[in-house]
Amino acid sequence: MTQTNDPHATTDTTPKLQIRGLGCSYRSRGRRLQAVADLDLDLGRGEFVAVVGPSGCGKSTLLKVIAGLAPRTAGELRLDGRTLPDGVPPEVGMVFQNDALLPWRSVEENIAFPLSVAGTPREQREARVAELVTLVGLDGFGHYYPRQLSGGMRKRVALARTLAYDPDLYLMDEPFGPLDAQTRIRIGAEFLSIWEQVGKSVLFVTHDVEEAIALADRVVVMTHGPGRIHSEHRITLPRPRNFEEVRFTEEFRDIHQRIWHDLTRAAPLDGAAHGGSPTR
């Protein structure tokens, strides 16, 4: 470790993201709803953390608060050891369940969008877009428009666009959510192999426990709302992983069982897992 006078200087052991005492409440129909409360979590450099939890427990809210898209009503966020001010941090890229592509722009133009905004010179931009189109398996579809693509293809475009933006921290909210099971497995496998090459820090929300285990270094289980961390599970399955085959190993089954067990404890006893706790 190098000696330095900068109190915020990062080292390899400084977590990419530190979340301390995080709270978020929404105002809805004259009442306050506490969606996330007192949540602590660290995300290491190049670490992939998946977040699972009962419906409505505040998973999406957690990502939105980090991305500056929902109000942070308590707590602190640190990125590379530096306190994040309120607002949208440029180092953070979010992939939503809804792929949010620009319908009037082609695949290539959608992927190029963050590069254009960043002022990347045209030649460099075109080369990077061509690379990304190949990386996500869309060769030959560069001139198509979103409406001409399947749901899985649109997800790949959204993923390529995030890769073009190349944020330090990926926030992914059910990015394969509405896809059918087969496409979900295919795109999950592609995403896993891409991530294993780029090695960025990822916070990934999913309802699918198997998907969480197959992808992540760590799976955290949230309690029902107001959401906080209930438990954490380190996933020691060797990498590179085969996204599909890894599910058939005994180790995978054991982890799966432990997480399910925690999930049933994290949900309210009456099963009414709609999250949030209304307060005046």
Ligand SMILES: Nc1ncnc2c1ncn2[C@@H]1O[C@H](COP(=O)(O)OP(=O)(O)OP(=O)(O)O)[C@@H](O)[C@H]1O
């Ligand atoms: N903009 C908003 N205004 C008011 N309440 C909101 C808003 N967004 C979310 N909520 C409430 O906050 C709580 C947490 O919602 P959130 O979407 O974060 O949960 P989630 O765990 O991602 O849910 P799911 O798994 O069903 O997608 C819920 O009770 C939800 O109704």
